[in-house]
Amino acid sequence: AATDVTGFALLGHAWEMARGSGVTLEIDSSRVPLIRGARELAAAGLLTSGDKSNRAYVGEDVTLGEGVGKELASLLFDPQTAGGLLISVPDGRAADLLASLRERYPDAALIGRVRERGPHLIRVSGE
Numbered sequence: 001a002a003t004d005v006t007g008f009a010l011l012g013h014a015w016e017m018a019r020g021s022g023v024t025l026e027i028d029s030s031r032v033p034l035i036r037g038a039r040e041l042a043a044a045g046l047l048t049s050g051d052k053s054n055r056a057y058v059g060e061d062v063t064l065g066e067g068v069g070k071e072l073a074s075l076l077f078d079p080q081t082a083g084g085l086l087i088s089v090p091d092g093r094a095a096d097l098l099a100s101l102r103e104r105y106p107d108a109a110l111i112g113r114v115r116e117r118g119p120h121l122i123r124v125s126g127e
Contacts, residue, residue: 002087007079008054011122013086014112015058018121021088027076027112029068030127033084034075042071042078050079058122067126076124088114 001021003013010032018025054077055062064073089097094110101108 002085005084005086007050008057009050009077009079010084010086011062011076011124012054012057015061015121017086017088019061021114022117024115024118024120025088025112025122026115027122027124029065029072029076029124031109031111032076033107033109038075039071042074047074047078051077054079061121062124063120063122064124065126068124069127072127073124 001017003017005013008016011027014025014027051074068076087097091113098108098110
């Protein structure tokens, strides 16, 4: 599965993928590539209204681990993270796909895993 990360931000699009597939996605927030300076801008309150509306959109289906700080959570929900792709492939193909992507997109990263459906569609672990 694949989706472009646009107006629903990373967590909104991940939620849609998990919901449509009947699984839980575990995302390691420390592996999510961020644009340099984004955290500082989030700390200064430079966010769109998408942060709040995307949180409302996914409801209680996203759980954030204790280590996920306020600024990082905002970046994961805010559509300013737009522009990338979220791709899900079988575990055995992930390393090859990542290597191929990094030839042209050096910031490509493996940020999580697909798990059997749990109580939340998305679980984000902290740094």
